[in-house]
Amino acid sequence: MKFAGIDQNLNTCLGLIILRLNSLGGRLSDFDFSGFSQLTKVDLAVNQFSGVLPKSLFSCKSLTAIRLARNKLVGEISPDILELPSLSFLSLARNTFKNLSQALNILSRHEKLTTLLLSYNFFNETLPAVGISGFQDLKVMDLAGCRLFGQIPIWLMSLTNLEFIALSDNNISGKIPGWLQYLPNLFYLALNNNLLSGGLPVELTRLPALATHQVLDQVKNDNFELPVIIVPLNASNWQYNCPASIPPMLDLSYNNLSGDIPVEIGNMKSIQALYLSNNYFSGTIPSSISNLTNLEELELSHNLLSGEIPTSLTILNFLSSFNVAYNNLQDQLTKQGFVINVSGDTCKIVPMFETLNDLNALPMSTNNEEGIIREMELEKTFTVEKNEMLENYKSVHMNAYHEELDQDSKQNLDAKNEVVGQNNFVTFTDCEFHRFFR
Known part of the structure; x- marks a missing residue:
């Protein structure tokens, strides 16, 4: 059986499912994870999965890490997630989950969550002010x-x-x-x-x-x-x-x-x-x-x-x-139209006009109405x-x-x-x- 591009007949000894950054889709809850008894890590981030968290995922007792970030998942985090005693990594970012207080109360009881x-x-x-303990x-x-x-x-x-x-x-x-x-x-x-x-x-x-x-x-x-x-x-x-x-x-x-x-x-x-x-x-x-x-x-x-x-x-x-x-900010040198160019152990004072056409070099920092500029340049492009x-x-x-x-x-x-x-x-x-x- 295939669902959303995942072969359901994968070996039951499979320990990892890493399918991040693909175009997989469908309701994730329709996929049966219960056959993956040795599964330790699931990474399905940055796909198009929808629906709620699949209950069958919580039957994989060896799971230590779940990443389902940047999908289209909805709903609430269920207490069933506590059935994963070894879970230490959980990423559900960029979905549309609800009920933060309940989620924190549940997840705080995970003794190994890091x-x-x-x-x-x-x-x-x-953000709940009180009532969260554990973690x-x-x-x-x-x-x-x-x-x-x-x-x-x-x-x-x-x-x-x-x-x-x-x-x-x-x-x-x-x-x-x-x-x-x-x-x-x-x-x-x-x-x-x-x-x-x-x-x-x-x-x-x-x-x-x-x-x-x-x-x-x-x-x-x-x-x-x-x-x-x-x-x-x-x-x-x-x-x-x-x-x-x-x-x-x-x-x-x-x-x-x-x-x-x-x-x-x-x-x-x-x-x-x-x-x-x-x-x-x-x-x-x-x-x-x-x-x-x-x-x-x-x-x-x-x-x-x-x-x-x-x-x-x-x-x-x-x-x-x-x-x-x-x-x-005030600076006597920059009032006179100079910038200070600092790189490593060297310090050089140069006229400001020499830097204006070099967009790969110098960090210009404008301050008061006199156009005061002070710079410290090492490696990067600045404003x-x-x-x-x-x-x-x-x-x-x-x-x-x-x-x-x-x-x-x-x-x-x-x-x-x-x-x-x-x-x-x-x-x-x-x-x-x-x-x-x-």
Whole structure:
């Protein structure tokens, strides 16, 4: 028997079904998995399967990993999934499942579950504030892109094995809780594209895994049951086979955060990517950022920062992405029409006009009305922008990010670029990544 391109008469000793990235379709619940008694991993992601989760799948008692992301599945997550005692990896991202509270209550009872990827489901529901317990072995939790309401729930504090939290692209409000510092293994925190307010809590700079290399090095290197794929907006898919290979990151961009960037930010010495753009941070750029010697990406654009860019940032030899566009920064060199070009151990001051025709080189960051530009260039192409900027740019850009953008949604991306183009840029290279797991 064949269904949706899968041969039902496969050997009952089959341990893996990996049919990701095909054009398979039909109701998945019509397929009988009960004959696959030795099945350990199922990966049917990025297909056209519809319907509900098949009950017969839960008869495969040896299953350790299920990935059904980016299909057309609907319904609720059934308690029958608890019949899989060895399940440690579950990815149902980019479907249309409902009832998040029930799903979390059920899945939290899975004693071996380490990776839970549920992004872009449960649309417009509320993130449960209390009542979730368990998840004692969970390392990866992804609920990005669900347009969830509520606040960052306190029950996360009890999940002390968490290494990754992705709550980006939701409607989460309130303040960033200081108790996040008590998650000893957390080194990837994505809270971007929400409605968070208040300041950047000093407690967040004390995350042990981001503060010391020793703690980060102790994060287990156990491989994922299936590779975790992170999909940025403007780059190829990034595939990771183990937690230790994912770069330490803090992303708070596109919120309503305000106040000074705390000088204690320099304590996060393990961090490789720091995104604070499109908020209302004021004050100066802390020179302590130069302590972040592993930093590769620093995004501070579209804030209310003032003063000068610390010259000490030039010692960040791994920095390959730097953007401070649209602040109120001052710099004596750039006032005179110069940019600072930093590459490796060399520093060269060059006239700004020499860089304007070279779109492969120099990160231009426009600030006040005098067109002040400061750059730090290593390897990548950056934004070249004029200082004319419409008042509503931030809201337009945020709305564009809240839209559900697939890699194959070229029409949506073209439409977004048309809107941005109306702001009279010379060119536009979007420096903010839109991330989700699958």
